[in-house]
Amino acid sequence: MEIKTVWAVYFSGTGTTEKVATRLAKSLAEQLGAQYRAHDYTTPAGRVELTFGPEELVVLGTPVYAGRVPNLMLPYLQSSVHGAHTLAVPVVLYGNRNFDDGLIELRNVLAANGFAPIAGAAVVGEHSFSKILGAGRPDGEDLELVDRLARETADKVKGLTAAPAQPVAVEGCDPIRPYYTPRDRHGEPIKDFLKAKPVTDPDKCVKCGLCARLCPMGAIDPEDVTQVVGKCIKCCACVKKCPMGAKYFDHEGYLYHQHELEDQYAGRRAPTKIFL
Numbered sequence: 001m002e003i004k005t006v007w008a009v010y011f012s013g014t015g016t017t018e019k020v021a022t023r024l025a026k027s028l029a030e031q032l033g034a035q036y037r038a039h040d041y042t043t044p045a046g047r048v049e050l051t052f053g054p055e056e057l058v059v060l061g062t063p064v065y066a067g068r069v070p071n072l073m074l075p076y077l078q079s080s081v082h083g084a085h086t087l088a089v090p091v092v093l094y095g096n097r098n099f100d101d102g103l104i105e106l107r108n109v110l111a112a113n114g115f116a117p118i119a120g121a122a123v124v125g126e127h128s129f130s131k132i133l134g135a136g137r138p139d140g141e142d143l144e145l146v147d148r149l150a151r152e153t154a155d156k157v158k159g160l161t162a163a164p165a166q167p168v169a170v171e172g173c174d175p176i177r178p179y180y181t182p183r184d185r186h187g188e189p190i191k192d193f194l195k196a197k198p199v200t201d202p203d204k205c206v207k208c209g210l211c212a213r214l215c216p217m218g219a220i221d222p223e224d225v226t227q228v229v230g231k232c233i234k235c236c237a238c239v240k241k242c243p244m245g246a247k248y249f250d251h252e253g254y255l256y257h258q259h260e261l262e263d264q265y266a267g268r269r270a271p272t273k274i275f276l
């Protein structure tokens with residue numbers, strides 16, 4: 001099949017999904033002799049109607065939140081990102097715990113919206129909540145697999161005469177399982193986890209406003225960045241991208257969950273997986 005444009009379309013709070021989706025799409029474009037373009041839907045302004053045609057290929061990237069596609073981004077993907085026999089590569093980033101049904105859910109959303117998912121990947125990235133869980137990921141070993149996926153997907157595309165009717169087989173359960181729930185030691189859901197919001201250290205904040213501009217939910221008041229007036233999805237963009245290190249979580253349940261995750265999963269290397 002002839003592909004004229006390869007797109008990287010991604011949501012990325014802390015930058016790992018962006019890194020992988022853009023690398024994969026650029027490499028595919030190069031190998032297919034196509035032009036490369038990118039669309040970032042992390043902030044509300046980026047969540048516009050997108051329609052792709054049969055001569056385009058879309059690398060669609062999202063992080064895994066609670067074992068699935070982030071629930072507040074799902075309606076956007078379902079209602080506003082359309083293909084017309086458009087080849088697609090769903091890619092999810094996960095924070096060294098598990099990608100559970102994130103990849104299969106993204107693949108299914110794409111297939112339902114007129115895309116033909118021909119390859120996929122679940123890549124490990126540093127966990128949004130932590131600096132030690134998945135630290136330094138994706139690293140050289142992960143990116144080698146991403147590059148291999150690009151080469152093998154390009155070969156597959158060159159051998160196609162039409163968009164395949166069957167989507168690529170990926171890991172995960174279908175029907176999709178419920179969202180993963182953070183729990184305490186007694187197996188009870190952590191109290192008020194969803195209500196956790198970042199706070200601001202007034203001694204460090206220089207009021208540059210970057211956090212308010214970056215917030216995917218538009219939740220931080222640009223006039224007073226100490227106020228999180230909207231819904232916080234705990235993406236940690238404001239925490240990890242604040243140039244002064246002024247944003248942090250002090251919510252008891254959030255910190256408990258962060259430390260539990262670190263205790264359980266920081267000591268191992270979860271795998272990056274590619275599917276063709």
Ligand SMILES: Cc1cc2nc3c(=O)[nH]c(=O)nc-3n(C[C@H](O)[C@H](O)[C@H](O)COP(=O)(O)O)c2cc1C
Nearest residue numbers: 013014015016017063066067095097098125127128
């Ligand atoms: C609310 C939330 C839930 C998450 N849930 C999971 C999960 O279920 N499994 C996992 O391994 N990582 C999980 N993560 C970690 C992210 O998937 C991971 O850090 C990813 O690399 C972030 O992508 P980004 O850098 O593009 O924002 C979660 C992160 C957040 C913010």
Ligand code: SF4
Nearest residue numbers: 205206208209211242
């Ligand atoms: S990015 Fe950091 S320094 Fe800038 S306004 Fe936000 S909290 Fe303050």
Ligand code: SF4
Nearest residue numbers: 215232233235236238
């Ligand atoms: S306020 Fe919440 S949703 Fe907004 S950038 Fe910070 S962590 Fe993400």
